[in-house]
Amino acid sequence: MRRKKKENRDLMLDPLYDSRLVAKLTNHLMFSGKKSTAQRVMWGALEEIKKAVKKDETPVAVLEQAMKNITPIVEIRPRRIGGATYQVPREVQPDRGFSLAARWLISAARAKKGKPMAKKLAEEILLATKNEGAAIKKKLDTHRMAEANRAFAHFAW
Numbered sequence: 371m372r373r374k375k376k377e378n379r380d381l382m383l384d385p386l387y388d389s390r391l392v393a394k395l396t397n398h399l400m401f402s403g404k405k406s407t408a409q410r411v412m413w414g415a416l417e418e419i420k421k422a423v424k425k426d427e428t429p430v431a432v433l434e435q436a437m438k439n440i441t442p443i444v445e446i447r448p449r450r451i452g453g454a455t456y457q458v459p460r461e462v463q464p465d466r467g468f469s470l471a472a473r474w475l476i477s478a479a480r481a482k483k484g485k486p487m488a489k490k491l492a493e494e495i496l497l498a499t500k501n502e503g504a505a506i507k508k509k510l511d512t513h514r515m516a517e518a519n520r521a522f523a524h525f526a527w
Contacts, residue, residue: 386413389430391437398472399491414488415495422496436498440471440505444516449525458525459516471505478504 384392392412400408419429446457462470479491481504497503 384409384412387416387430391434392416392430394468395433395472395476398469399476411487411491414486415491418489418492419495422492432499433495436475436495437468437471439498439501440475440509441467442470442509442512443467445470445512446515446519449522449527451525456522456525457515457519458522459519460526471509474505474508478508 381390381393381397383390384396386392386409396405396408396412399412416429416433419432423429423432442462444459445462447460448455449458450456475494475498476491479487479494482490482493485493494503494505498505
């Protein structure tokens with residue numbers, strides 16, 4: 371029996387920046403339902419970005435560019451065939467790509483030590499816009515693994 375289709379709920383826009391992207395990242399950043407804390411961190415990071423970039427660029431545009439740079443095109447999924455497990459490269463759906471990018475960005479920021487989370491997140495976003503940093507490295511590693519396992523692409527389902 372097939373599963374029910376996933377129903378996408380409408381997400382409220384971020385109250386300060388009127389951006390769906392900022393609201394989604396805030397939700398990914400949140401721990402234990404503490405949304406106000408996550409919002410403070412996110413808004414602090416965007417303020418840091420505003421200080422670091424030129425006057426004509428908005429922090430939300432910089433964030434969009436960073437997310438576009440981090441989002442993977444392919445990933446590998448394990449597939450068991452005849453007793454052997456193959457790493458099969460698969461194309462990434464847009465919503466899954468965003469989730470992976472957000473997860474990589476936030477975990478890369480959390481891995482840094484010695485600074486407030488807002489500064490760490492802002493640094494990681496700025497590095498991602500230049501195609502540098504830990505989140506971009508994770509994307510490149512994923513693409514490299516998919517390229518190495520391209521021989522198993524015919525196992526994709």
